[in-house]
Amino acid sequence: MRVNVSEALQTRYSVRGYKPDPVPEELIREVFDIARWSASGTNTQPWHVAVVSGDARDRLETELCKLFDDGVPQGSVFARNATMESPYIDRRRHCGFSYYGVLGVERHDKQGRIAVARKNFEFFGAPHVAFFSMPSHFVMPQALDMGIFLQAVMLVMVEKGLGCIAQGSLAGYQDAVKEIADIPDGNEILVGLSFGYEDPDAHINTARMPREPLETIASFTS
Numbered sequence: 001m002r003v004n005v006s007e008a009l010q011t012r013y014s015v016r017g018y019k020p021d022p023v024p025e026e027l028i029r030e031v032f033d034i035a036r037w038s039a040s041g042t043n044t045q046p047w048h049v050a051v052v053s054g055d056a057r058d059r060l061e062t063e064l065c066k067l068f069d070d071g072v073p074q075g076s077v078f079a080r081n082a083t084m085e086s087p088y089i090d091r092r093r094h095c096g097f098s099y100y101g102v103l104g105v106e107r108h109d110k111q112g113r114i115a116v117a118r119k120n121f122e123f124f125g126a127p128h129v130a131f132f133s134m135p136s137h138f139v140m141p142q143a144l145d146m147g148i149f150l151q152a153v154m155l156v157m158v159e160k161g162l163g164c165i166a167q168g169s170l171a172g173y174q175d176a177v178k179e180i181a182d183i184p185d186g187n188e189i190l191v192g193l194s195f196g197y198e199d200p201d202a203h204i205n206t207a208r209m210p211r212e213p214l215e216t217i218a219s220f221t222s
């Protein structure tokens with residue numbers, strides 16, 4: 001199925017259930033080879049992406065799940081959370097509740113919510129995970145470039161028939177990831193991206209998140 005950019009944007013969603021089948025390496029390389037044409041401030045191209053597959057992916061899952069199960073605090077040199085007021089906090093809560101709702105996890109079911117959070121470190125069953133990093137002293141303009149690159153990767157994946165999910169949570173255990181993934185010295189991970197072929201039978205993939213109307217997010221002055 002070939003899609004144009006508008007269709008890719010409007011049909012993409014976060015995939016949280018995958019088939020185990022690996023994606024051919026040639027296709028993975030093609031996705032990033034296209035995405036590297038993304039724009040960046042003064043063409044700095046601050047991004048680096050480290051793709052982890054196969055045995056390495058399985059070892060990493062084991063390591064990250066162990067840290068999560070042991071309750072090891074997550075951290076990064078990049079601030080990972082901002083104070084949030086309405087309407088942002090409302091949207092965030094709505095996102096969490098709709099996601100738990102599709103999974104049948106009740107609001108007060110703490111264990112159920114922990115099990116759902118753990119799925120991040122299982123890469124939601126995806127056979128591949130990519131880590132997007134940039135030099136650790138870089139700041140907001142470079143993070144903006146990283147987001148543009150990430151979006152490009154996600155849209156090209158839609159075009160190529162792949163599913164994916166961006167995961168800020170995969171920036172939480174930097175040292176463990178750096179032990180296994182090939183991340184340049186001095187870089188810090190901003191976000192991970194699990195990807196592969198979507199499992200059409202995974203109920204979680206029926207979750208769809210709404211968007212604010214144009215009038216709320218844009219103003220037009222003349």
Ligand SMILES: Cc1cc2nc3c(=O)[nH]c(=O)nc-3n(C[C@H](O)[C@H](O)[C@H](O)COP(=O)(O)O)c2cc1C
Nearest residue numbers: 012013014095120165166167168169170191208209
């Ligand atoms: C930078 C970024 C980080 C994200 N981190 C996570 C994450 O750690 N875990 C998760 O389940 N979803 C994560 N998401 C997915 C968002 O929840 C999702 O994109 C949002 O709810 C909109 O839904 P949609 O992608 O299905 O349109 C992340 C998305 C982005 C863009």
